[in-house]
Amino acid sequence: MDTTFALSARGVHMEYRDRKSDTNLVAIDTMDLDVAPGEFVSLLGPSGCGKSTFLKIVNGLLQGTAGEIRLRSGRSGREDAMVFQDASLFPWYSVLDNVAYGLICAGVPRQEARRRSIPLINLVGLEGFAERYPYQLSGGMQQRANLARALAVDSEILLMDEPFASLDAQTREVMQAELLRIWNAAKKTVIFVTHQIDEAIFLSDRVVVMSARPGRILADIHIDLPRPRGLDVKRQQAFTGYADQIWHLLTSHGVSVEPTPDVA
Amino acid sequence: MSDGAAARDARLRGSLSQGVGYRTILPRVRRKRSPLGRWYRRNERAILGISGLASFFAFWQFGSMAGWIDPLFFSSPTDIVAAAIAEVQVPRFWDDVRYSLTEVTVGFLASFVLAVPLGLAIGWYRRVSFTFDPWLNFFNAIPRPALIPLVVLWVGLGIEMKIIIVFLGGFFSIILPTVEGVRTVEPQVLDVARSFRASSRRIFTSVVIPATVPFIATGVRLALGRLLIGVVVAELYAQTQGIGVLIGKSADSLQSDRMMFGILLFTLMGVITTEIAVRVERRLQRWRPNVNVEEGN
Numbered sequence: 001m002d003t004t005f006a007l008s009a010r011g012v013h014m015e016y017r018d019r020k021s022d023t024n025l026v027a028i029d030t031m032d033l034d035v036a037p038g039e040f041v042s043l044l045g046p047s048g049c050g051k052s053t054f055l056k057i058v059n060g061l062l063q064g065t066a067g068e069i070r071l072r073s074g075r076s077g078r079e080d081a082m083v084f085q086d087a088s089l090f091p092w093y094s095v096l097d098n099v100a101y102g103l104i105c106a107g108v109p110r111q112e113a114r115r116r117s118i119p120l121i122n123l124v125g126l127e128g129f130a131e132r133y134p135y136q137l138s139g140g141m142q143q144r145a146n147l148a149r150a151l152a153v154d155s156e157i158l159l160m161d162e163p164f165a166s167l168d169a170q171t172r173e174v175m176q177a178e179l180l181r182i183w184n185a186a187k188k189t190v191i192f193v194t195h196q197i198d199e200a201i202f203l204s205d206r207v208v209v210m211s212a213r214p215g216r217i218l219a220d221i222h223i224d225l226p227r228p229r230g231l232d233v234k235r236q237q238a239f240t241g242y243a244d245q246i247w248h249l250l251t252s253h254g255v256s257v258e259p260t261p262d263v264a
Numbered sequence: 265m266s267d268g269a270a271a272r273d274a275r276l277r278g279s280l281s282q283g284v285g286y287r288t289i290l291p292r293v294r295r296k297r298s299p300l301g302r303w304y305r306r307n308e309r310a311i312l313g314i315s316g317l318a319s320f321f322a323f324w325q326f327g328s329m330a331g332w333i334d335p336l337f338f339s340s341p342t343d344i345v346a347a348a349i350a351e352v353q354v355p356r357f358w359d360d361v362r363y364s365l366t367e368v369t370v371g372f373l374a375s376f377v378l379a380v381p382l383g384l385a386i387g388w389y390r391r392v393s394f395t396f397d398p399w400l401n402f403f404n405a406i407p408r409p410a411l412i413p414l415v416v417l418w419v420g421l422g423i424e425m426k427i428i429i430v431f432l433g434g435f436f437s438i439i440l441p442t443v444e445g446v447r448t449v450e451p452q453v454l455d456v457a458r459s460f461r462a463s464s465r466r467i468f469t470s471v472v473i474p475a476t477v478p479f480i481a482t483g484v485r486l487a488l489g490r491l492l493i494g495v496v497v498a499e500l501y502a503q504t505q506g507i508g509v510l511i512g513k514s515a516d517s518l519q520s521d522r523m524m525f526g527i528l529l530f531t532l533m534g535v536i537t538t539e540i541a542v543r544v545e546r547r548l549q550r551w552r553p554n555v556n557v558e559e560g561n
């Protein structure tokens with residue numbers, strides 16, 4: 001194994017306690033994962049397979065029942081930052097204060113944190129919206145702010161939990177292309193959770209396919225598509241080949257997958 | 265095919281073809297209005313509101329002048345104005361006003377200052393909640409006026425008694441929604457704060473308090489209503505000083521005009537305090553879409 005890694009997970013196992021039935025529910029079954037610095041890795045699996053749980057364990061919001069995870073700390077000393085599903089912006093803060101939040105929590109004085117947040121607001125394409133409140137933004141714009149908030153703490157790894165799942169199909173494609181542009185500019189390691197096959201392939205260097213609950217890794221597929229990628233990549237034969245491969249993998253393991261329009 | 269069946273089929277065909285028709289939807293034709301009509305449309309709300317009030321007072325005035333409303337019990341608008349003018353020239357009246365205002369202000373501030381932090385703590389810390397929940401439920405179940413004789417026994421008939429009654433009305437109105445507000449903070453937003461390694465103190469100031477402000481505001485508005493009831497009941501009971509006494513004494517001596525003036529004063533107090541509360545609430549909640557829409561109307 002490479003001695004430099006951004007994330008290295010060994011034997012991560014997670015059981016939730018179900019108080020009503022007094023049983024344990026296995027959410028993640030002994031998972032190993034290595035991610036190299038700067039790599040874009042997608043975790044792809046059906047809903048309920050433990051993707052969010054894995055990210056929360058990496059982020060420290062949850063503690064696993066077994067296993068070990070090692071993370072590299074970035075230039076700022078921060079290892080990871082989470083981009084949440086459904087944006088989850090603080091509704092009472094402006095875009096600027098939302099983006100500055102992580103820095104303020106890290107002890108950066110408020111004015112300084114705001115000053116350092118502005119380039120990120122511009123990077124995600126929210127120039128001129130710094131003073132708006134979340135309710136004044138569209139779903140796509142909220143996700144841009146959500147991304148800027150995670151980027152602001154300048155961590156080594158960006159953990160993204162289905163950030164585009166609630167967007168309409170067109171906005172989602174725009175955001176996918178935008179994410180690749182931003183990833184290229186910010187030079188981050190990304191672990192991107194999704195249940196959409198074409199989204200995973202389009203964005204990633206590697207797609208890690210997970211089974212239905214309890215989540216196990218079924219395959220780790222390298223995506224050899226040239227970068228930078230435009231949305232037209234999705235029409236290429238290599239792309240649809242990957243999509244077919246993953247689709248068959250999932251269905252053969254009893255996971256029902258809606259074939260997306262891009263899957264032939 | 266029998267004759268009957270053929271006739272039935274013919275009837276069915278007939279009724280079906282009768283059902284076919286078209287409906288034409290036309291654009292709205294804007295009627296031209298006269299300048300007066302336009303002015304009316306623009307100020308309809310104010311015009312209807314004011315004319316309703318005006319007719320009511322006119323009816324009242326003429327009714328009492330004509331004799332089919334007994335001014336002994338119902339007074340009349342002009343009598344009330346006259347009584348008000350006479351009343352504001354009496355120094356004792358201003359003492360009463362000051363007395364009632366002091367009860368309201370001190371009682372409200374005390375209930376706010378105690379109910380908000382305690383409510384936040386009960387909502388947030390499980391152990392504090394386990395400890396205080398039985399007390400909250402017990403005291404909240406007591407109809408407040410029932411406590412007046414007991415409070416009189418402790419502190420006498422002075423202003424302290426009224427402040428305590430006002431305080432009790434305000435305290436429970438504020439604390440219960442505050443607790444509720446903290447308990448309904450979205451777990452996902454708390455996760456965001458924790459994910460960015462916010463300290464417990466910052467989680468409190470950046471998530472719990474802002475999320476609870478709308479609930480506290482609801483509590484405050486409730487409190488203002490309850491609190492004025494407390495003032496009136498306590499003053500009527502003690503009969504020492506305050507606008508409530510003005511109302512009680514006027515009623516005893518059949519001065520219905522003076523009594524109506526006292527009632528109007530309490531009403532005015534209710535309107536003004538609620539208006540202040542609504543304004544503060546809007547300022548604190550610019551981030552909430554529905555509050556801003558209200559403002560735009």
Ligand SMILES: Nc1ncnc2c1ncn2[C@@H]1O[C@H](COP(=O)(O)OP(=O)(O)O)[C@@H](O)[C@H]1O
Pocket residue numbers: 016017025027045046047048049050051052053054213
């Ligand atoms: N707090 C919890 N308590 C009990 N079970 C949970 C909890 N959170 C998630 N689960 C269960 O664990 C499984 C994995 O959940 P999650 O990680 O959210 O899946 P995903 O993000 O892949 O959709 C699901 O079956 C879910 O019901």
Ligand SMILES: [Mg+2]
Pocket residue numbers: 051052053161162
């Ligand atoms: Mg999830």
